[in-house]
Amino acid sequence: MTDYDYTEMAAQLDQYAEVPDDVLSEVVARDGLCFWAFDRADMPRLCGEATPDRELAFRMCAGCPVIDECRELDLRTAGPDTLGVWGALPDTDRRALYPVWLRRREGGEAR
Template sequence: MTEHTYTEIAARLDRYTDIPNDVLTNVVTRDGLCFWAFDREGMPELTGDDPPDRELAARLCAGCPVIDECLELDLRTAGANTLGVWGALPDTDRRALYPVWLRRRGGEAR
């Protein structure tokens, strides 16, 4: 992804600026496909043959109605310390997005 792409994503998330964390959490856990569409008991263990993070993110989040809310929540709560797949992005992309998102919110990247 490019800096321009991260800027576009961060701008798209601006609409969630005033929504409290607890509201975002409720929406993501209620409507997020990853919270109810997968039987965690039956999920295979990850192995060395697993798909790359971008591919995994695309598969897990395909069609999810709360991708942006999920991404916003992760940026707020995990920031640069993010892990896993949130908001259809792997952690490497979210780490690159975080300082762009933070500057839009009037903060400085740490």
């Protein structure tokens, strides 16, 4: 699996910059597949020891219509303290994305 382009990923999230947190939260809770797509009892099978974090995140979020909204919400609310899978990314990738996203939001990179 190749490395992600965090600059491109952060730029894609710019479209949500003005969306209020409560609206993002409602959209993710209402439309996110993670809330109903798989039975939690399946988690041990999905999360086998040999499954890399990126692959697991990709599989858990496959087909979800609100991946970007979910990712944006987590970057806003958890920031560098993120845990688990949000927006089809494991926490390690979101921690790497966070400073790039934050610079864009603070006006450090052109939109």
